[in-house]
Amino acid sequence: MKKILGIALGVVTSIGGFLDVGSIATSAQAGAAFGYSLLWAVLLGTICVIFLVEMSGRFSIVSGHTITAAVRKRFGFAGFILPFAAALLVNLLVLASEIGGVCVALQLLTGIGFQVWAIPVAMALWLLLWLATFDVVEDGTALLGLVTLCFVVAVFKLGAQPGELAAGLVPSLPAQERAHYLFLAVSVIGATIAPYLFLFYSSGAIEDKWDKSWITANRVIATSGMSFGALIAMAVMVVAALTLKPQGIRVEEYEQAALMLVPALGGWGFYLFIASLAIACFGAALELSLATAYAAAQAFGWNWGENLKPRAAARFSMTYTVFIALSALIVLSGLNPMKLTLFSMAITAVILPLTVMPFLVLMNDRRYMGSHVNSRFSNVVVTLIVVLSAILAIIAIPLEIIGSR
């Protein structure tokens, strides 16, 4: 019974915690510009992230190690430092985007500029991490994140045509704006396959003391949670396609995205968008700060754990403190939060092979995984998606920069 409750909570928190600033920004922009035609990118990213999250849980259960610690041990410092540095840099940009997302939500609500909110939001984030336990951080924010289901409700109220939705799941190239389409495709994929997601999940499995009896539960949580979570990201794209595209509104700023739920949900739609943006970004910022502190602590052999008092894991706590402060500085610098988010997501796609391939090597190492090594099928699927996304990103980012200058 306890395990069933655990699985249910895991699935619900995966759904509530799926959406973040990247998913909202990229899906809204894609839907408003290209209708349903980028739904395939969410699907592709979701297939990959289901495999990766399941693998990361299985790895921690079977080996008793976290991914970062094992990569460091298996490849040595020289082989570890480049993927680690790349992941840290991207995490910093994404955390700034998440904090920026919360600040923009507050700006939309109050009319006070987003930069003014950077320090209060960063302080709230830090205080919660300092005081709360892992369960509060993971479950509390993810349960609040269920507010994002309003996008799914809106899809039903607006009445999307299933045939047209299905057509969007097949990759296609538009006649115009191909460079921008490609850039959005990689940004959507980068937002869906966020490396911090599976690094956090792997550390969470250790924090929650999962043993081998959790292998099936892990599979159920990864598959159901990520699939239903992805449905919300798809719902954002569909709502933008149904409400903003017909009016000729493209999403270049959050002020435009904030209009998308109004046709379906009236005045509540505006406030539900703000609540979704604020909660989803705050929840993701908490997870991202922890994931980065976990990675640093596990890499250098420091004490770590959100359930420990900060005094007992001083360097771990210091890492997320510094990381949050740096991200707040990026927001304070006044960089456009929407552009920062889109580029962070595209860069995430570029570095995916660096973060995922060492992990795949571990998943095929019998010294760690015994009889639970990866199947050839999962290796091929993940490798293909990750490498393809990185190649597309390397092509799309310069084209987007050239086109937007």
Add this chain to the structure above:
Amino acid sequence: MIRSDYDATSHAGVAGYPTALSPTVRASALLASRAMLRIAAALILAAIAACGDRHEQELRSAASWSKTALVVARYWTEGQVPGTYARRALEKASQELAKGPLPDAAEPVDELRAAVERGDRDTARRLLQELSAR
């Protein structure tokens, strides 16, 4: 033993590193360089297309901000969005339009913003009707 791919008598470069290549290696290198040239050409064409898209993109962006202003003002007159948001969104729309290819379009948006600032829904409705009729 020297591999048959290499011509051991023509080492002109760094000692121990053959510089003459066998026909197979040469053909592979030629094919690879042609493939690279094609990829580079495709990328250059895509970059040119991206540059060409820029003006269209600016026009699309201006049209989008113009529509955004109308929709924001309409939702505000219907009481669907708060005044603080509407004011800020219209200000943003005006700024974006002023720096784009249709700077004249910023003027009516400024009038809408002024109506929102005064809380004057009647004027905003009238302006919206006039703009829709254009």
